[in-house]
Amino acid sequence: xxxxxxxxxxxxxxxxxxxxxxxxxxxxxxxxxxxxxxxxxxxxxxxxxxxxxxxxxxxxxxxxxxxxxxxxxxxxxxxxxxxxxxxxxxxxxxxxxxxxxxxxxxxxx
Amino acid sequence: xxxxxxxxxxxxxxxxxxxxxxxxxxxxxxxxxxxxxxxxxxxxxxxxxxxxxxxxxxxxxxxxxxxxxxxxxxxxxxxxxxxxxxxxxxxxxxxxxxxxxxxxxxxxxxxxxxxx
Numbered sequence: 001x002x003x004x005x006x007x008x009x010x011x012x013x014x015x016x017x018x019x020x021x022x023x024x025x026x027x028x029x030x031x032x033x034x035x036x037x038x039x040x041x042x043x044x045x046x047x048x049x050x051x052x053x054x055x056x057x058x059x060x061x062x063x064x065x066x067x068x069x070x071x072x073x074x075x076x077x078x079x080x081x082x083x084x085x086x087x088x089x090x091x092x093x094x095x096x097x098x099x100x101x102x103x104x105x106x107x108x109x
Numbered sequence: 110x111x112x113x114x115x116x117x118x119x120x121x122x123x124x125x126x127x128x129x130x131x132x133x134x135x136x137x138x139x140x141x142x143x144x145x146x147x148x149x150x151x152x153x154x155x156x157x158x159x160x161x162x163x164x165x166x167x168x169x170x171x172x173x174x175x176x177x178x179x180x181x182x183x184x185x186x187x188x189x190x191x192x193x194x195x196x197x198x199x200x201x202x203x204x205x206x207x208x209x210x211x212x213x214x215x216x217x218x219x220x221x222x223x224x225x
Binding site for chain 2: 036042043044045046049087097098099100101102
């Protein structure tokens with residue numbers, strides 16, 4: 001399986017930036033790095049993905065290390081709605097996603 | 110537009126009974142995935158369908174689990190002789206044709222299965 005390692009939990013104050021780290025040392029050259037999040041009692045939802053270059057979208061930014069063995073999801077201003085479990089994933093074969101246990105983000109008002 | 114839908118939303122069954130879970134993917138999505146999520150855990154990949162290709166069943170935990178998909182539409186996950194350890198939320202996702210590993214997966218709300 002394509003294994004990723006993330007901290008179990010993190011906290012952030014509302015309106016402050018959050019940096020969620022992920023290690024993916026087994027990543028191969030053609031694997032994309034995906035981030036999904038799962039709000040309570042919902043299915044996961046897409047946040048962002050990238051291959052080599054840093055990526056920005058309306059939800060977040062993704063910073064990918066030069067060796068691609070780690071990445072960081074950046075939420076620029078955390079809101080209460082951002083409280084969720086964040087999963088870092090990279091694919092190994094086909095399009096299957098192997099989820100770890102993710103990082104549970106708590107946003108403090 | 111319509112997202113991925115799953116039914117039933119909740120299913121309670123007795124140990125030893127068979128259950129069928131249904132997934133309706135987004136129209137036009139040729140790839141369909143099933144995952145299992147036990148309480149407090151991450152998602153476990155179960156099976157993957159891509160168009161008319163043979164499905165990737167590498168994640169199915171036992172021969173009690175099977176899944177079918179008719180063309181590029183509905184899929185059914187069947188669990189035979191359910192056990193208490195099968196209790197979990199079963200999530201379905203769909204995506205556009207996977208030529209690379211970059212395609213976004215769209216998840217349904219899941220079916221919560223409880224085996225008594």
